[in-house]
Amino acid sequence: MSFTLFLVFSIAHANNFEQDIEKIKQSALTDEHAYHLIESLTTEVGARLVGTDRSNKAIDWAEKKLLEIGVTQVTKQAVKVRDWQRVSAEATVTSPYSHKLVVTSLGGSVPTPETGIEAEIIRFSSIEHLKTAEKSDVAGKIVYIAKKLIQDKTGDDYIKTVQGRLEGAIVASQLGAKALIIRSITTDNSRIAHTGSVQYLADVDKIPAAAISPADADLLDRLFSRNLTPKLNLKLINTETKWLDSYNLIADITGSEKPEETVLLAAHLDSWDLGTGALDDATGVGVVIAALKQLLDAEVELKRSLRVVFFTDSLFKQNGALEYIKAHKDSLNQIVAATEMDFGSGLIWRLDTKIASSSLKFADAVHTRVSDLGVERGHNNSTSSTNVAHFIPYEVPVFHWVQDASNYFKYLHSANDTFDKVQLNAVQQNVAVLSIFSFMVANSDMQFKLNSSDKQ
């Protein structure tokens, strides 16, 4: 092949490449498949707490949907998960005024005695504030963390606020508290309580933990502003008896040239029991399947393989991700890049990465193809999302498509996470971005793995 011929071929190839991207983008921007999938999962399956029949039904649903779009290799990886179940929750202020609060157990919370716990409430503005408390002030009381989530696009305040939910029961227990309540971690002011998992340590007494609605937190705050010390009767009934079988669902499209090199696309099928998991994470699941469909329908070549994993147990301990890593330890280095869609239906507005500095130009090139969709180029120190975060210690390179969080935290982990909250235009943009990203990485030779100079 003469040099001239090669150049012509290369330009022709480049032209096709750009045309393919444009074709995929335009098609994805009018895609309704993802939206229909979200509708289908939330309508036909609904709430799907990990390990339950509904959760297994969701896994079957996804397998069927993947086969329907033409994916031929779909497998399951068995994962043991908790069978924690929410039964009921009641919280009543008994003094100085009587009020019933809207409350829900944090996910995984131990129950109270059947008659409930009645104790004075002690208020802390944040987990940091709680950490400065004296045992003598806290012992025997119900700790209340009043931290309010601030609304913004980045969702950065969530990282700060969620510490109260994650660590609160441990810190409160160490100070001798009988129970923990937190202001629901949400930017909404509905009379709806938002769950989310609570963490315990093996060597610290587990105390019951619950979230109250924002409007009820306001009420408590008004009682405290009167210098009154409200008493609360808290009754949480939850059960947990055994380990259940659940599954990671894995779908593969084999690459034509380097099948062993894999682009990992993640989302999760399990949801909290309160809503129908529309934003968390039917949307991610719908977007990932629809992006695959875009690539299959476009009949474009994919030199590297694409692997979709819908990790189970995303909401408790990410046993799905952990078991996946354990089972695939020897091949994790074949994941050329990983990304996760698990942030509701906000527009993607930034690309963060954690990749080799030698590959940043390639990420910029991907970004260039989607910048007209409102995506900015962010930093190279991404911690990714819930499941893919567990891959980072194994040096799996990460692309993180940061979504607008403005609406997400209104509904997250609550009964209000339902299909009507899903924004079609954002879903379509998400599909476009994910399709183009997958297409470009799958057809490149670029290695993103952090090299020794990156790690200094």
Next chain:
Amino acid sequence: MSFTLFLVFSIAHANNFEQDIEKIKQSALTDEHAYHLIESLTTEVGARLVGTDRSNKAIDWAEKKLLEIGVTQVTKQAVKVRDWQRVSAEATVTSPYSHKLVVTSLGGSVPTPETGIEAEIIRFSSIEHLKTAEKSDVAGKIVYIAKKLIQDKTGDDYIKTVQGRLEGAIVASQLGAKALIIRSITTDNSRIAHTGSVQYLADVDKIPAAAISPADADLLDRLFSRNLTPKLNLKLINTETKWLDSYNLIADITGSEKPEETVLLAAHLDSWDLGTGALDDATGVGVVIAALKQLLDAEVELKRSLRVVFFTDSLFKQNGALEYIKAHKDSLNQIVAATEMDFGSGLIWRLDTKIASSSLKFADAVHTRVSDLGVERGHNNSTSSTNVAHFIPYEVPVFHWVQDASNYFKYLHSANDTFDKVQLNAVQQNVAVLSIFSFMVANSDMQFKLNSSDKQ
């Protein structure tokens, strides 16, 4: 007194009058008393279903607050009210997919059997649609009225939509239905169910009636759009055993010249049990008390009397208003004008009236004094609000200060009717309008009673 002297006196009087109005307006527009009263009632009393201890506590609270601002004549009128109590509500779609719906009994609903009612759902787009149905299609089923409330400033669609709640159980029962569910009458899309009273007829079987959340109504609609016929298990536990004692609370400020002529200012203290009745109607109560306080603090003369009535049982049958009318039948013609504040904390944007055409100029003059607050002049065919509406057949002249309904119907009759939804600036505007209205009517000679020519 010479003519000149009279003119000077009259102008001086007119100047004082306008100065008083301006003083009251400016003071009211920075009034925080109403807002603090709303905060106090919702924090220290909270939910106050008519006839309950909480409701009686609210009446005591209001008496105290009236005495505190310097009202000296506060009396109670005993009224018998229902002791209907909500215990629990569950609604589960059992086929073709399993879903738990967010549901609440309509106020006054009879209970289901303890095991619930399980039946096919039959969907109607509206009460009008239901009225065209055949008995053979409806018998044995659970009727579902899917009408969605349209959001607008006027709230006019509420009048249409609420018919489904008021008449639905009667019409459905006549068609042989086992129960009624309606889409919650709200412009919100929260996973919260909105109650409101249901009506029955003595000679029609009473069937259980409930409202489901808007997001759950969407879910049902999606099932129906698949041409599936969902089954529902509906379990409503409510109790009602006896009549309870409640009270209208009546506060009087005696007029200096024509004490027998009275301006009636109405609101209500009872609330639904789900929220804390902040918009319905702590706001009305707060605004009325604060308007009185404005007039008392300004030390202005009031030639006619002002009478505040906080009617009890506003939310079921308005027994408070009906008993008031019965007890005061002979003096109703001394009410020169009546108005009611019972529409949440939206800005007043229009003045409607139902008064003699010979007095319209005076209403226009009142309107002129508040038009800078964003108030338009409306029509003269007002039906007023819940309680004062009962006075219209007795030819009591009505001023109706129409409030912006945009937010009101998001929260009305739901757990979400809490203090955080109250808008301070609107409350202040409401106080300004009500103070000026009361001041002007109390100091005028104008008779508003519809005369024979008006009634043609």
